Amino acid sequence: MISDLSDATPEQLLHAAEERVRMARQVEIDKLELLLAWADLHSGDPQTEPDAVPVRYGGPRLITLGGDGTPEVADLALVEMAIARHEHVLSTRGALADAFDLRHRLPAVWAGVREGRCEVWVVRRVARMSRTLDRHQIHIVDTAVAAALDQAPSRILAIAEAKVIEADPVAHQGRIEKNQNQKGVWYPKPRPGSQVDESDSADNADNTAGVGTVFARLDEADALAHQHTVDDLAAALAEHAEVPEGAEPLGMDHWRAEAFAMLADPAAVLAFLNGINDTSEVEEVAQQPSRDPRNPTAELIVHISLTDTGALGPLARVEGLGPRLLTQVSDLLGRHATIRVQPVIDLHTGRSVNGYEHPTDIKQRTQLRTVGDVFPHATSLFTSNGRPPDHDHTVAYDKHGPPGQTGDHNDTPLTRHHHRAKTHLGYTVMQLGPDRWIWGTPHGLYRLVTGGGTRPITRAEYQVHAHQAVTLAGDLAA
Template sequence: MGGDGTPEVADLALVEMAIARHEHVLATRGALADAFDLRHRLPAVWEGVKSGRCEVWVVRRVARMSRALDRHQVALVDTAVASALDQSPSRILAIAEAKVIEADPTAHQTRIDKNQNDKGAWYPKPRPGSQADDNDAVNTAGIGTVFARLDEADALAHQHTVDDLAAALAEHADVPEGAEPLSMEHWRAEAFAMLADPAAVLAFLHGIDDTPGTSEVEEVAQQPSRDPRRSAEIVVHVALDDTGALGPVARVESLGPRLLTQVSDLLGRHTTITVQPVIDLHTGRSVNGYEHPTDIKQRTRLRTVGDVFPHATGLFAKHGRTPDHDHTTPYDKHGPPGQTGDHNDTPLARHHHRAKTHVPGYTVMQLGPDKWIWGTPHGLYRLVTGGGTTAITRAEYLLHAQDAIVLAEGYAA
């Protein structure tokens, strides 16, 4: 029932067990397969679950995700997930996903190839009675539904086109005085529907660009802004393996773990590609002013990925929100030079920034460019790194505090 390395079970033995569990035998079979995988294939994760470090449903999903791996490959998943059990469920599953892909990139490529053959678009008809039933989960009166499975790059391009067209429609919409403007969800639906008539889209875009007094030369000059081959920025996090070569898996911001071949596919539709210099996150810089420079903010964002408040799950790239770059050690205009830099930058979402600033009892110290220790008003202590949050004791907090960076002349630019 479980993956490679789990013991065999007499199939009919599960029938009475299912009766005792008040469920169908297939549900019992699934639960037992997950338990066997955890006990025999993911022993480090299993020990963490028994000590209460993680909810059971999360590790059951990890067991199912990794079931196709053999007993040697799954060890990579076991080690990584066990060290992350104190994180939020979304972080645990993201780590598990990346390690499953890394453990067997060939199998993942097979999944990708299979999905390319399963693409399609579907326009389901409403069920009889659903248009008049207000108790239906989704009343379908006057509404159609579309489902599509596309190549990932095509789906992203389609999304950007719909978003751009929706923004233009919303900007040029006639809103009656005193009426509430329609939501962007409404305009995205209008834009999606409008794509069924490309001529109408071109006429609309031409109309909003055709302002009085515009010459033909100026009009032509405006057209590149509507060029479908728009520019795109892809931020890719890569790491070296033990041999010094690039590993098979990279993390693409806003998308997640991807094979390196998938990263190249994302750029396939662009005729001009500019590769920016690699940002080495092991380097640092400091300045003498109060404001964090753009390059320092970028390195901090890339190191941390998101909010570094304990157990925060906000990813700045995914949600498009700019973090507050708070000085871990408060800035002192009469203090030493070099107070602003990678060593003194705590990116926080606004709500968490307000809590740290206005609620007495919160403490934070920075141990390096990607490591912080927090204390709360009621004596909870947490270590936060780029990999997430770990609960620590007061004694561990005090021990870490000795390593906290003290601003000194050595940090001057």
């Protein structure tokens, strides 16, 4: 414990902050373990006690809170524990249900979170997401999520979602069919006072002066097609807009709103598109191909896997959308009259070139392999709708150096903010392979970043890993 924070060194503050994270996670674990111990003390049937009040007269009874395979607990016994926890008994029931699921249905996840590898709220949510699965189906969720506990919360939950769907695709098909009957478009009326609301919310989104709001629930394929139509029309509007001299051009959010509004008048859309002079754009298109707003296109990058028998599994991961049943992927593709299948990208292969710029195919392979920013504990995902990452050479490019310096083995994809921090603040990074990096911070924190997430390592471990770092050699040249 640091007695006076104002006298602490940067290293002391960083290590103290890291220790508080460990302590806070342990407190949350302790709270669940206390709940479990209390439940174990009250797992016997209260109706077997002498002079027990019958259930029909309001007496205590055993109830099941967790999923299939979890024990029962006496219902009225939880009231006193709720008082001790300073909360309503329903909150205590919810926490115990999660704890039961973790201990009895997700034992590998429970073991990992007890080691401090993940925030407790994340695995509690995984427990709730998977509660409808039976004790056999949930095994694949437990295995996959336990292996991913070092990743960011959003990635853990995405993996859990995929495995819940994979474990019971029939139930998920039922969810899809139910949602098909709950589609709609809503145009909410502004609430009184909202036109003069000057609250400090982000972008003043609560103020409705001069603007309206639209909400829609559509078939996913329709929503995706609508998005691409709006994007293409917005790009055309922005390209042909007249910007007053000295004025900043409007952002794409504005032009997407204009395109969305324009769709209310199809004749105006056709008139605008027909008024575009294609011949004057031939040279520009030749230099930088762009989508034609009159022929919207969509690119789908689909990750598939094979079962033990060599057949396609029931699930695929679509870049930018997440896990989808193969039938959903078929529906998405079915909306296009012309489908062009690109060659399969084998992420087990690598390539290097004799130049400074990373070629497009190397960038694509790196982004598909890493999924997101490889800075320690980063959460940004690389999707077609986000800003492309900076592909930084892990080992700085040397124009007088050996051939083959640019490739999968020497590529650290980073968001711009993290790239700036690495460049200007003295971070060190070494690459151990196409999807493994070790980082050192300016004040002595060390991290191993892999496809499985970020793991703290000691200085000694960092030095051991450093010997495994990839050395650029002439035989890596293309």
